[in-house]
Amino acid sequence: MDWFSRNLPYFLAGISVGGQYALIAIGYTMVYGILRLINFAHGDIFMVAGLLMVYLSASLPVFLAIPLVIILTVLIGFTVERVAYKPLRQAPRMSVMISAIGVSYLLQNLALYITGGLAQQYPAIPWVSDQITVFGASTKRVTVITPFLTIILVILLVILIKKTKIGMAMRAASKDFETSQLMGIRINSVISTTFIIGSFLAAIGSLLFFSNYTGVTPTIGTMPGLKAFVAAVFGGIGSIPGAVIGAFIIGICENMIMMLNQYVRFDISNFKDAFAFLLLIIILLFKPTGLFGEKQTDKV
Amino acid sequence: MKKKELIPGLILIAALLVLLRYLELHISPQSQWAMLLTVLKKGSIYALVAVSMNLLNGFTGLFSLGQAGFMMIGAYTYAVLTIPAEQREMVYMYYEGGIIRFALPSIVGIILAGVVAAVFAFLIGLPVLRLKSDYLAIATLGFAEIMRALFQWDTLGPLTNGSNMLRSYPTFKTILYPFIVSGVCIALIVMLINSTYGRAFKAIRDDEIAAEAMGINLAHHKRIAFTVSSFFAGISGALLAMFQTNVQAKSFNSAMTYEILLIVVIGGIGSVTGSVISSFLFIACSEWLLRFLDETHVIGDVTLPLMRSGFRKVVFSLIIMVIVLFFRQGIMGNREFSFTRLFSGRSKKSKGGKADE
Amino acid sequence: MSNDSVLRIDNVTMQFGGVIAVDNVTIDVNKGEIVSLIGPNGAGKTTAFNVITGVYAPTNGAVYFNDEKIIENYPQGKMRTMYKGENQGKYRQVLSPTPDRITKLGIARTFQNIRLFKSQTVFENVLIAQHLRRTSNLLSATLHLNGKEEAQMRKDARDLLHILELDDVADEMATSLPYGKQRRVEIARAMATKPSLLLLDEPAAGMNPQETDELTAFIGRIRDEFGLTIFMIEHHMDLVMEISDRIYVLDFGKMIASGLPEEIQSNRRVIEAYLGGAVDE
Numbered sequence: 015m016d017w018f019s020r021n022l023p024y025f026l027a028g029i030s031v032g033g034q035y036a037l038i039a040i041g042y043t044m045v046y047g048i049l050r051l052i053n054f055a056h057g058d059i060f061m062v063a064g065l066l067m068v069y070l071s072a073s074l075p076v077f078l079a080i081p082l083v084i085i086l087t088v089l090i091g092f093t094v095e096r097v098a099y100k101p102l103r104q105a106p107r108m109s110v111m112i113s114a115i116g117v118s119y120l121l122q123n124l125a126l127y128i129t130g131g132l133a134q135q136y137p138a139i140p141w142v143s144d145q146i147t148v149f150g151a152s153t154k155r156v157t158v159i160t161p162f163l164t165i166i167l168v169i170l171l172v173i174l175i176k177k178t179k180i181g182m183a184m185r186a187a188s189k190d191f192e193t194s195q196l197m198g199i200r201i202n203s204v205i206s207t208t209f210i211i212g213s214f215l216a217a218i219g220s221l222l223f224f225s226n227y228t229g230v231t232p233t234i235g236t237m238p239g240l241k242a243f244v245a246a247v248f249g250g251i252g253s254i255p256g257a258v259i260g261a262f263i264i265g266i267c268e269n270m271i272m273m274l275n276q277y278v279r280f281d282i283s284n285f286k287d288a289f290a291f292l293l294l295i296i297i298l299l300f301k302p303t304g305l306f307g308e309k310q311t312d313k314v
Numbered sequence: 315m316k317k318k319e320l321i322p323g324l325i326l327i328a329a330l331l332v333l334l335r336y337l338e339l340h341i342s343p344q345s346q347w348a349m350l351l352t353v354l355k356k357g358s359i360y361a362l363v364a365v366s367m368n369l370l371n372g373f374t375g376l377f378s379l380g381q382a383g384f385m386m387i388g389a390y391t392y393a394v395l396t397i398p399a400e401q402r403e404m405v406y407m408y409y410e411g412g413i414i415r416f417a418l419p420s421i422v423g424i425i426l427a428g429v430v431a432a433v434f435a436f437l438i439g440l441p442v443l444r445l446k447s448d449y450l451a452i453a454t455l456g457f458a459e460i461m462r463a464l465f466q467w468d469t470l471g472p473l474t475n476g477s478n479m480l481r482s483y484p485t486f487k488t489i490l491y492p493f494i495v496s497g498v499c500i501a502l503i504v505m506l507i508n509s510t511y512g513r514a515f516k517a518i519r520d521d522e523i524a525a526e527a528m529g530i531n532l533a534h535h536k537r538i539a540f541t542v543s544s545f546f547a548g549i550s551g552a553l554l555a556m557f558q559t560n561v562q563a564k565s566f567n568s569a570m571t572y573e574i575l576l577i578v579v580i581g582g583i584g585s586v587t588g589s590v591i592s593s594f595l596f597i598a599c600s601e602w603l604l605r606f607l608d609e610t611h612v613i614g615d616v617t618l619p620l621m622r623s624g625f626r627k628v629v630f631s632l633i634i635m636v637i638v639l640f641f642r643q644g645i646m647g648n649r650e651f652s653f654t655r656l657f658s659g660r661s662k663k664s665k666g667g668k669a670d671e
Numbered sequence: 672m673s674n675d676s677v678l679r680i681d682n683v684t685m686q687f688g689g690v691i692a693v694d695n696v697t698i699d700v701n702k703g704e705i706v707s708l709i710g711p712n713g714a715g716k717t718t719a720f721n722v723i724t725g726v727y728a729p730t731n732g733a734v735y736f737n738d739e740k741i742i743e744n745y746p747q748g749k750m751r752t753m754y755k756g757e758n759q760g761k762y763r764q765v766l767s768p769t770p771d772r773i774t775k776l777g778i779a780r781t782f783q784n785i786r787l788f789k790s791q792t793v794f795e796n797v798l799i800a801q802h803l804r805r806t807s808n809l810l811s812a813t814l815h816l817n818g819k820e821e822a823q824m825r826k827d828a829r830d831l832l833h834i835l836e837l838d839d840v841a842d843e844m845a846t847s848l849p850y851g852k853q854r855r856v857e858i859a860r861a862m863a864t865k866p867s868l869l870l871l872d873e874p875a876a877g878m879n880p881q882e883t884d885e886l887t888a889f890i891g892r893i894r895d896e897f898g899l900t901i902f903m904i905e906h907h908m909d910l911v912m913e914i915s916d917r918i919y920v921l922d923f924g925k926m927i928a929s930g931l932p933e934e935i936q937s938n939r940r941v942i943e944a945y946l947g948g949a950v951d952e
Contacts, residue, residue, distance in 0.1 A: 052448055054572075101639055107447075108377070109642050112579045115572045116638045120631035122569075127624035236568065240455070247452055280469040284477075288463035291456030298449055299441050502813060509812040510802050510824065517788050517799045524786035527724065529774035529803030529864055538809060584790075648790065 022151040024273035025266070030157040030226070032265025033164035037219030038242035039249075039257040040171065041212025047188035047252035048208055051110050055094060055117035057239015058125075059213055063087040063220035064136065064230040065125055071137040080139070084217045091213025092206055100202065125232035133229035143225045156225040161262075163222070167215065168258050175254070180207055188252060237287055241268075244294045250307025260305065264290045319652065327497070331490055338489045349602045355492050356601070357594035359553045362496040364577040364589040365503050366546035371575070372584040372648070373507055374539040375519030376443070377451045379571050380435075383458025384544040386566035387434050388427035388551025390465060393480040393561045394473065396423040401482040406475055413472040420484045424495065424552045431548025432541045434461070439540045443533065455568055465563040474563070481560040492553050499546050504586055506542065515539050580637050580644050588646030595645075600630055675702035676738055677868050677900045678723070678778075683732030684744075685718050685924075692718040694924040695732070700868070705894055705901045707911045709935075710921035711944060716904040717783055719921070720872055724780050725773040736776055736868070741768060775803055779866035781857045783873045783904075787845040793856050794841040798828040800863030828863060834896070835859045835889075851882035855889065862893065869893075871903035875910050883907055887914055912936065920944070 038060055045053045066086050070079040098117045102110045142156045175181035183204045186194040195201050223238065224230060242257075245264045249256025268286045275283050297304065334354065341347045363385060370376045395418045397405055406412035418426070442453045464470065466477040474480075486492060506512055514535050517525040526532055555561045573596075581592030607626040611618045637644070678700040685693040693715040700706045708716050721727045723734055725742065734742035768776070788796050801824035807817035815821070832838045837859055840848060845856055854874055861869060874890065875883045887910050894901055905911045911918065911932070918935045920928040922944040928935060935941055 046448075050448075052451070098635065098639065102642075105642060108371075108583070109638070112575065113635070113638045115575065116631065116635045119572065119576070120628070120635055123624070123627035123631045127622075127628050130624065233569070240459075240568065243452065244456065247449065251448075281467075284466050284468075285463050288456075288460040291459050294456055295442065295453050298445055298453055302445060302449065505815060506809075506813040509815065510805055510807070510817075510821065511809060511812050513795065513799050514802045516791065517802075520788035520790055521786050523726075523770075524782065524788065525799075526770040527774055527780055527782075527786075528800050528860070529771050530799075531769070531771045542809075 019150040020276075021273050022149055023153060024269045026148065026151065026153055026157050027226075027272075028266035028269035029262065030160040030222075030265070031269065032262035033160040034219045034223040035238065035242045035245050035265050036164050036258040036261035037167065037215040037222070038238060039245040039261045040168070040215050040254055041209075042243045043246040043249070043251055043254060043257040044184070044188075044208045044212055046246065048184065048191065048205060049099070049110070050107055051099065051114060052243065053212075054111070054114040054239075055098075055121060056212065056216060057235035057237075057242070058118045058121035059087060059091050059094070059235070060216045060220045060223075060239060061125060061230065061232065061235030062090060062121055063217040064224045064234070065129065065134060067221065067224065068134040068136060068230055076137065076139055079137075080221065083221070084214060087217035087220070088210050088213045091209045091216070095206060095209040100205075122232045122235075129230075129232060131232065133231045136224040136228040136230055139221070139225055142221075154226060156222055160222045163218070164258070167218065168254065171211065171215075172254060174211075180204065184208060241287070241290045244290045247304055248294050248297055250301075250304030253304075253306045256304060256306035264293065267293060331493065334489050334493060349605075351489060353594070353598045353602050355489055355557055356554075357597040358492045358496045359550050359557055360574070360577060360597055361590040361593035362499050362553070363547050363550040363574055364581065364593045365500050365586050366543045366550065367574050368578050368581075368583065368586060368589045369503055369507065369515075369546075370539055370543045371578060373512065373519060374515040374536065375522075376536060376539060377447050378454040378540065378543075379451045379568070379575070380438075380454035380458045380544075381547050381574050382566045382568065382570035383454075383461045384431040384435060384547035385551030385554060385570070386458075386461060386465065386563055387431040388548030389555035389561045389566070390474060390480070390551075390563070391430040391548065392423040392427040392552035393483045393555050395426060396420055396483045397480070398482065398484075405480060405482050406472070408478060409472045409475065412475065423483075424549060427552035428545040428549040431551065432545035435541045435544030436537065439537045443536045443540060455571065458566070458568065458571065462563050462566060477562070477564070479560045479562050480555075483555070485556040485559050486553075492557065495549065495553060499549055500586065500590065503542075503546060507586070511535070511538065576634060580634070582644030582646035582648060584648035585644070585646035585650055587651035588644055588649075591645055591651075599633070600627070604630055676700075677702050677704075677736070678902060679735040679738075680719065680723065681733045681735060683719070683722055683734065684730045685715070685722055685727060686730040691924050693722065693729075693921075696921070696924075696926050698919050698926075698929075700900055700902050702900055703894070703898070704916040705890070705903070705914050707915040707918045708902070708904045708921060709906070709908075709911060709918060710927075713923075714921040715924040716921055717872060720780065720870055720904065723773070723870065724778065725768045725770045736778060741773070741776060771803075774864050774866075777865070777867040778870065779861035779864045779868075780870040781854075781861050781872055781874060783876065785850075785853050785857055787853060787857055787860070789844075789846045791845060792842050793837060793845050793848070793859075794828060794832065796845045796856060796860050797832060797863045798824060800860055801827055803864060831859060831863055835862070835893070851878055851885070854878070854886065858889070858893070862897065866899070868900045868902065871901065871905075873904050873906060875905060875907040878907075880909075883910055886910065890914060 038056065041056050042053060045051055045056070063083055066083045067079060070082055074082065094117055098113045099110055102113055142154075142159065144155050145152060146155050146158070148158060175184055183194070183199045184207070186197065186199055187201060187204050191201070241264055242261060245260035246257040247260075248264065249258070249260030268289055271282060271286050271289055275281065301307070338351060341351060363381060367381045370378050394414060398417045399415055402415070403411040438454075438457050442450060442457065445453055465474045467474075468476045470476070507515070514525070514530045517528060517530060518532060518535060522532060577592050577596045578589055580596065581588030581590070604626040607621055607629055608623050609621065611621055676699060678698070680696060680698040682695055682697055683693055684691065684695050696719065698706075698708070698719075708719065710716055718727065722729045722742070729742065729744050731744045733740055733744065788799065805812070805820065807820055811817050829838070829841070832841050835855065837856060840852060840856075845853065848856065858871065858874065871890070875886050878886060890901065891914055893899060915932050917930065918932055919926060920935060920938070920941050927940045927944060928938045930938075
């Protein structure tokens with residue numbers, strides 16, 4: 015029982031962080047599925063959502079601030095696509111990716127300018143940020159909510175994609191971009207929808223993430239962003255269930271490392287971030303398109 | 315460089331070195347021009363790493379994002395091997411002076427910085443070069459992150475000083491040093507690109523399947539490009555260590571790789587001279603020319619709005635976005651700067667096809 | 672096997688999942704011949720080429736080149752996914768050369784959809800083929816210590832372009848040329864690897880009748896001047912009937928006929944395969 019209560023927080027944290035990564039990873043995987051673009055700016059959208067909450071909650075009650083944060087984040091995600099990616103639709107893929115890196119650079123520098131480089135204290139959200147006790151382990155309520163909320167959102171998303179017209183258009187566009195255009199699918203609105211969904215989930219992810227890790231800095235989006243992308247690749251990029259499972263695996267594994275750290279002689283805590291990449295490289299060597307990715311072959 | 319450009323080229327290089335030395339001797343550290351020297355030094359170091367990245371991304375078509383990682387390996391190799399023995403007790407104060415008790419001469423340290431980075435690249439390349447495009451990019455980025463964690467690992471502290479700073483190693487005394495080392499390295503890269511191996515790299519970039527049908531062993535040539543590129547990234551890492559006078563693993567993060575990639579893109583993917591020009595411009599803008607934007611200006615009674623610390627970087631990123639969106643070919647496209655072209659005004663037949671697909 | 676056998680595809684089967692693209696096919700090509708492989712779209716012709724050139728490893732069967740076995744089946748019939756190396760090590764004893772090794776053996780090919788190096792001139796395209804005969808290593812090539820070899824490479828490339836009457840376009844960007852010219856450049860590039868067997872994948876595709884006539888003469892000429900053996904896939908029946916020594920016909924992966932052009936022309940099964948009629952036997 016002692017072992018259990020000592021290590022439970024790591025499991026809880028793992029599942030919770032995994033859920034947060036999953037919400038970000040979906041944005042990566044959907045965009046990649048349709049545009050074949052690693053949207054490097056996605057992690058920064060997540061960071062911007064955090065900052066918005068910091069500033070909005072300073073002057074507004076939380077129940078108003080939260081929906082506003084979500085709306086503004088979605089608006090930013092939508093705008094980024096329209097301004098930075100849409101003009102490059104006919105350009106080589108590399109150009110779009112560079113543009114994404116440029117947007118990431120811009121968002122970080124804007125955040126640096128506005129915050130002055132100081133970490134901003136994330137507001138406590140009532141109920142969500144409260145301390146609770148689970149099987150004798152003390153944690154914030156957000157830890158417990160996250161996995162459930164994530165799964166509910168994923169199920170809703172899958173229903174959206176499977177059942178609605180826009181979802182069908184999305185699936186068509188990710189199967190064959192060119193042909194779906196010829197079939198009369200309005201590709202720009204499909205892509206915008208994808209970014210709107212991605213940013214919406216990133217905003218939710220950001221609310222959950224920062225309720226646990228309360229300092230928002232301009233570069234804080236980089237690592238969760240990269241890890242969420244790794245999760246998306248790990249699960250097989252383009253596949254939503256793949257991204258979610260990948261994210262949970264990575265979230266749990268990195269907290270397992272922290273758990274193991276209590277028992278081993280060497281301090282291995284600084285491999286927490288690197289481990290996700292190690293896992294990725296190993297999986298890519300055996301399954302080059304990820305766990306649930308479709309096998310691709312070259313046409314000669 | 316063509317044969318007939320060799321002589322004017324050499325004269326120009328000599329003149330440039332003399333000019334640099336002159337500037338160095340006559341600009342006092344207090345003057346506002348002192349920043350120019352810093353920009354030139356750092357620019358020359360970034361030029362080398364940008365060209366090495368261009369060799370991979372622009373000439374071989376391998377989308378790799380590990381450049382900062384290989385710079386870090388180079389920087390650490392140099393620093394670890396050249397700290398004078400009597401300084402080690404102080405630098406490695408948490409690790410009882412570390413495990414290395416000797417110090418190598420600076421120039422040996424630089425060469426080994428390249429060699430160690432190349433060895434790492436060779437080993438990493440064995441598995442990851444089988445991956446394609448985005449998968450290769452994320453795997454190399456991942457390796458850089460793993461290396462960064464490894465170098466900061468407390469258990470390796472006696473070798474790498476853990477997450478503490480490495481310092482007190484020999485640095486360069488004159489601006490000529492980074493220019494000459496970078497210049498020689500870039501010249502070597504250009505010679506490689508113009509050799510039969512370089513032609514094979516470009517064939518792989520244009521069409522892997524056709525290149526293989528031409529008898530080019532893909533795995534072998536990709537490995538060569540990756541290893542050579544990392545060798546030079548390692549050397550530029552050593553130069554950067556000398557320039558900064560201290561090294562810490564945490565600064566070699568993914569943002570640094572993105573910066574180098576942006577330099578390559580702004581210069582023009584597939585243009586060596588483009589990368590060089592763009593390195594100096596990039597460093598000058600980010601460190602010097604836009605600096606006035608960070609200060610508050612008052613004209614008459616009006617305080618100019620927006621200008622305060624950090625504004626420079628915002629403007630700078632906006633400039634980058636404009637280049638990325640509207641001048642996709644970068645400064646040079648995939649052409650090279652040439653004297654004959656400049657002086658005779660006769661433009662070479664422009665090359666179609668894009669290198670950056 | 673006859674003494675002058677250049678290429679022998681021996682009972683080759685190529686299966687992708689449930690689809691059998693090439694079904695137990697045997698083809699012989701002898702020295703100095705021009706042999707054509709014809710058949711409706713999707714008959715498995717290009718797949719057969721990809722087996723010969725090492726792009727796919729066959730499910731079953733073997734390929735011989737100059738009476739030497741160069742390719743043999745994989746036990747379980749896995750497709751070699753290019754460069755991902757998933758079969759490496761698993762089938763060590765099995766012959767499965769990669770495309771570059773096949774080229775080094777002396778088999779060169781062109782592609783159905785032209786694959787020229789797009790950022791390079793015609794001359795540079797041809798020059799790249801010289802790389803496989805280099806004797807210089809990375810260091811000596813980088814330091815340009817191989818001046819003699821480099822000069823020889825350039826001379827060989829120039830000479831070849833001259834013989835093939837392409838020297839007027841040598842410094843043009845390869846992909847800016849008209850379609851017919853691009854086909855010829857691709858053949859020239861394959862020739863530059865100094866093959867003894869040339870595989871042409873639909874060399875006349877997309878050509879007008881005049882270009883096709885020129886190509887027919889061109890192919891005949893290179894066979895005679897270089898002492899080559901040519902194995903080609905083609906749809907233009909005029910071209911096929913005019914220059915082929917022998918013809919093989921594939922339909923749905925199966926060999927339905929083989930023989931001299933006049934025999935094929937009058938073969939009932941071939942006509943039915945092309946017209947889509949039922950075969951009543």
